[in-house]
Every structure is written in C-alpha cells, then in structure tokens.
Amino acid sequence: MKEETIKKYVGSSLRHLVLMISSILFAFPFFWMIMGIFKTNNEIWQTPYKILPEHFDVIGVWASVQEIHFGKYILNSFYVGIVGTVVMLFVTMLFTYVIVFMPGRWTNRIFAVVLAIYMLPGAVTYVPSYVILSRLGLLDTLAGLMFTYLANIFAVFYLRQSFMKTSRSYIEAARIDGASHWETLRYVVFPMNKSAFYTVFILTFVQQYNNYMWPSIMLKDQEKYLVSQGLRQFFIQDGAYGMNWSEVMLASTLTILPVIVLFILGQKWFVTGIMQESGLK
Amino acid sequence: MKNDMKVKWVFMLPFMIPLLLFWIIPLASAFFISLTDWDYISPTFNFVGIENYVYMLTDPDFIEALINTFYFSVTTIVGTIILGLAFALIFQKKFSGSRVYQLIIFSPWITPTVAVSLVWSWIYEPDKGFANYLLGLMGIAPLKWLHSSESAMLAIIIFTIWKSIGWTMLFYLGAVERVPQSTYEAARIDGAGYWSQFFHITLPLISPTTFFLFIVNLISTIQVYDQIQMMTQGGPGGSTTTLLYLYYEKAFQNFQMGPANAVAMVILLLILVLSLISTYVSSRFVHYD
Numbered sequence: 001m002k003e004e005t006i007k008k009y010v011g012s013s014l015r016h017l018v019l020m021i022s023s024i025l026f027a028f029p030f031f032w033m034i035m036g037i038f039k040t041n042n043e044i045w046q047t048p049y050k051i052l053p054e055h056f057d058v059i060g061v062w063a064s065v066q067e068i069h070f071g072k073y074i075l076n077s078f079y080v081g082i083v084g085t086v087v088m089l090f091v092t093m094l095f096t097y098v099i100v101f102m103p104g105r106w107t108n109r110i111f112a113v114v115l116a117i118y119m120l121p122g123a124v125t126y127v128p129s130y131v132i133l134s135r136l137g138l139l140d141t142l143a144g145l146m147f148t149y150l151a152n153i154f155a156v157f158y159l160r161q162s163f164m165k166t167s168r169s170y171i172e173a174a175r176i177d178g179a180s181h182w183e184t185l186r187y188v189v190f191p192m193n194k195s196a197f198y199t200v201f202i203l204t205f206v207q208q209y210n211n212y213m214w215p216s217i218m219l220k221d222q223e224k225y226l227v228s229q230g231l232r233q234f235f236i237q238d239g240a241y242g243m244n245w246s247e248v249m250l251a252s253t254l255t256i257l258p259v260i261v262l263f264i265l266g267q268k269w270f271v272t273g274i275m276q277e278s279g280l281k
Numbered sequence: 282m283k284n285d286m287k288v289k290w291v292f293m294l295p296f297m298i299p300l301l302l303f304w305i306i307p308l309a310s311a312f313f314i315s316l317t318d319w320d321y322i323s324p325t326f327n328f329v330g331i332e333n334y335v336y337m338l339t340d341p342d343f344i345e346a347l348i349n350t351f352y353f354s355v356t357t358i359v360g361t362i363i364l365g366l367a368f369a370l371i372f373q374k375k376f377s378g379s380r381v382y383q384l385i386i387f388s389p390w391i392t393p394t395v396a397v398s399l400v401w402s403w404i405y406e407p408d409k410g411f412a413n414y415l416l417g418l419m420g421i422a423p424l425k426w427l428h429s430s431e432s433a434m435l436a437i438i439i440f441t442i443w444k445s446i447g448w449t450m451l452f453y454l455g456a457v458e459r460v461p462q463s464t465y466e467a468a469r470i471d472g473a474g475y476w477s478q479f480f481h482i483t484l485p486l487i488s489p490t491t492f493f494l495f496i497v498n499l500i501s502t503i504q505v506y507d508q509i510q511m512m513t514q515g516g517p518g519g520s521t522t523t524l525l526y527l528y529y530e531k532a533f534q535n536f537q538m539g540p541a542n543a544v545a546m547v548i549l550l551l552i553l554v555l556s557l558i559s560t561y562v563s564s565r566f567v568h569y570d
Contacts, residue, residue, distance in 0.1 A: 012376070015371060015376075016378070018371065019371065019382045022368070022382075022386065023382055023385045023386070026385050026386050026388070026389065026443070026446075027385050027388070028411075029389075029397060029400045029401060029404065029443075030388070030400075032400055032403070032404060032411060033400040036400070036403065044409060045409055049409075049414050090295075091295040091296050091299075092296060094291075094292040094293070094295060094296065095292060095293055095295070095296035095297075097292060098288075098289050098292045098293050102285065102288075102289055104289075107289065107293075110293070110297070113305070114300070117300075117304055117305075117308075118556075119500060119552060119553075119555075119556040120304075120308070120549065120552060120553070121500075121503075121504050121525075121548055121549065121552050123504055123506070123525055123528065123545070123548070124307075124308070124311055124528075124542075124545035124546070124548055124549045125303060125304065125307035125308055125311060126307075126532070127307075127310075127311060127314060127532050127538055127541065127542060127545070128306065128307035128310035128311055128314070129302075129303050129307045131310075132302055132303070132306065132307065147299060147303075148299070148303045150295075150296070150299035150303075151296060151299040151300035151303055151304055156296075180288075181285075181288045181292070182288075206391055209393065210391075210392075210393040210394065210395075212393070212394065212395050212506075212507045212510070213506050213507065213510075213529070216510075217529075217533055227393065227395075227396075228393055228394075228395035228396070228507075231393075231395050231396055231399065232395060232510075232511065235399055235511075245403055248399055248403075249399070249400065249403075252396040252397070252399045252400060255393055255395075255396040256392050256393065256396050256397070259391055259392055259393065260388065260391075260392070263388065263391050264384075267384070270391070271451065274448065274451060
C-alpha cells in the first residue's frame, strides 16, 4: 500500500514537471514577444545574450503605442469581424430555417450543393472572386470583403445541427397559433438556439480577425488594411537591417491581445464549437 | 402554400447570392481560366486547352512546390498527431491545474498566424535569435534557419506544429474520454500494464479520430500560406514554395492566370479526393454506438 502511494506521488510530480516544461515551451514565444517590447535595439544586439530587458519602461512603451498608429488597423478588423459576422449570422439563420423547417425537393438539392462545397479550399476561388468584386465596384472596400464572407458554409452546418435538435412541436404550435415564418424564427427558433449563435459568432470573429491571404489580395489602400496586413507592412517597411524589433513586437502584442482576451472569456463556446466542427460530439 | 414559396425565396436569396458569386461561379470560372492564356490586363484571351496542365507537369517550379507541400504536410502531421496524442494521454485523468496547462498548449492555435510568425522569425534570427542561443547552450553548432534552403522548411514545420498541437490535442481528449473505463479494468485484471493497455485498447479504439485528424490536418496543411508569406516568401531558392504560395505568385505577382488556375485545380483535386476518401471510410468503418 505504502509503495503504491509513493508511486502515485512520483507519477503525479513527474506529470507536473513534464507539463510545466511543455507550458514554458508553448508560452515562450509570447513571453519573448512581451520582453521584446521593453528591449532597446542596443540590448537586442549586444553580447552577452540577455533574456530579460534592462528596464520595464511602461511609460515609454505607452508613448510608442500612440506613435505607431496601429489603432486604425485594429478598428478595421473589429469592424469587419463584428458587422460582417452579425450580418452573416442573420443571412445564415434565414437560409438554415428554410433548410431545416421547410424542406422540399429544391431546398434539399440546394443543401446538397452546400454540402459538397464544405471542405473545398476557398483559395482556389480567389482569382475569379477578385474579378467579380472589381466588376461590382467593391474591390478595395471593407463592404466587399464582408460580402465575400457572407456565404459561410461552416455556419450553415453548425446552425443546422442545432436547429435540428429544436423540438418540432414548438414550431408547429407557433404556426398553428398564427405566427408567420419570420415570427416563428424570431421568437421561437432564435431564442432556443442562442448558444449556437454565440459559438458561431466567436469562432467566425476570430477566424476573420486572423484571416490574412484574401484581405491582403483584395485590399490595397493602406487606410483599409486589417491587422495582419498592417503588421506585415510594419514588418517590411524598415528592411531587414533597420528592423526595430521592439516596435514590431509591440504591434504583434497589440494584435494578439484582443484574441487572447476573447478566448479566455469565451472558452466554453470555443471548445464546444471546435468539437462540433467535426461532427464527432 | 403559395405564400410559403415566396417566404422560401426571400429567406434563401440573401445566402444564395453570395454563394453563387463567391463559390459556385468562381469554382467554374477557375476551371475555365485554367484552359486559357489570360493575363488579367488584356481584355482578350486564347483558349489553349490542356496546355497549361501539360506545361505544369514539366515545370520544375511546380514539381518542387508539389514535393515541398507533400514534405511539409506529412512531417507536420506526424509531429502534430504524436505530440497531440501524448498530451491528451497526460490529461486523460483529470487533475487540479490540468485546465490551465490545456489553455496554454491551446493558445497558439487561436492567435493570428501573421503576428506569431513575426516573433518566431526573431527567434530564428541567425545571429541574435533565441533558437541559436539555445543550440549554443547545448553545444550544437548554430543553424541559419530561415536563411538557408536546408533548414527553412524545418523552421516552418516546427512553427506549424507548435501552432496546431492544441487543436489536435482537444480532439484526442474527447476520444480518449469516450473509451469505456470497464475495458481498462478488465485488462488490468488480466495483468496488462500501461503500455499494453495503450497499444491494445486506447490506440485501436481512437483510430477513427486519428484517421479524421490525419485527413483534416492534411487538408489544412495543403493550404499553408500565411507563415510562408511572412517568414520566407517561398525562399530561399524556392525551398519553401508550396502549392498555394505558387498559386499566389503566378496569379497575383506574375498575372499568369491560366497556369495559376491550373495549380488551383490541382489543389482542388487533391482536397476533393481526400474528402471523398474521408466520407467513404467514415461511412463504412466508423460506428458511433
């Protein structure tokens, strides 16, 4: 018995040790990023090597925050992430309502097409989508970017899964009482599926906030850049030798911060959303 | 009933218009463009049939991109799956503090690739980067990391594994939790040790998840782009040019729309085949009971 207790104790300590080392490895790039903010260029290039900065000059860093004008990129990203996702959810909600509660031969066929597109890589559509946007006069506009995000196949799948679990008797009761389809959707289906909406919102927001390739192709005006583009611009403008690592790290930290905060606040939605993505749970 | 039909259309159109404009029409046009010599600037183009595809097969840039993509995908997936499973096994029994560790391991996955690529390119910096400092402490000669065609892909792979372990771990965590405890108890009574239980119970029972993770990770690694654009721009000497990066170069830097879309069709075909295999296998061999 005693030997077993010791074994258990050693096992548990070993596990914590392994996890502690791994956590340090995983978190290290973030730690390095934040330390980098406080390092001067001299400190970065000097020998012997330094891990911690000499001073934590918070006031100096605050001054650089205002100096690098990074706020507008973050605002653009938030605008696209919030407005774009809310409109997308509204459009998806209407579509999914028809797919789930008003099925018919045509709606089933349309859904089969959506199903077929699910796994396909969006990137292969970039050239024609670029041409279509420019014909519509929406190239290089945030509205155009949000428009291209409207047909979100993942959102259809997720809401459909959730809607299908809604008891049909509620829908029928509402319809018999004379509620229109819109009223049924607004006052019965939507409130009963709120958590699915939260999950899709949070996942889509983060996905659009992090998105880089498509926005970098279709947005050319620097005033309209999203965070990732702004960050890249910031990174390449000085060239490799004039690199001001401390400012680059500051801009990176400002970019990451909102996502980390959102992640910590909305853990629950993230985890259920990701598990559902596969249809495994 | 007639009224219902009207409602259907009103409800579906706002979704169907962008679906048509940015999915269905582009997919068809991309295929069509791949059969032409269009250069984006001129209003006219010639229909060249399968010439772009024939050229592609003899183009060393394309062959290299295909090999790079394959090498990147397989290495990243093997690393991600082994480490993701290892962490899931550590977390198999709940203990105090496990949640915090999980959050830390998962956090790289949700952060923007562009932002974390920047700090990694500093870590990989040959003269004053942390990676070489660490190698120095262990007495290993420094590497040139992103600046050498021999190590650049390795650097990108390490970065990508770091970023994707958390997601894979989360799926494995769900899978190992679903293995019935009674199976383990029965095995213990028969005298099976930890590793024997792992190889004879856990591994076979979670194989559907392993298969799923393999396919999904393959589909996403084939489309790697952000970190390549940030860290190497396909270099040095094309050593990190993957299929999607080649597509970007051909389409949006060289305006060779025909060849670019031929590359896109290859990417599309690869992913289509993978998702068909996945659907077929999971409908045939995986039972959820």
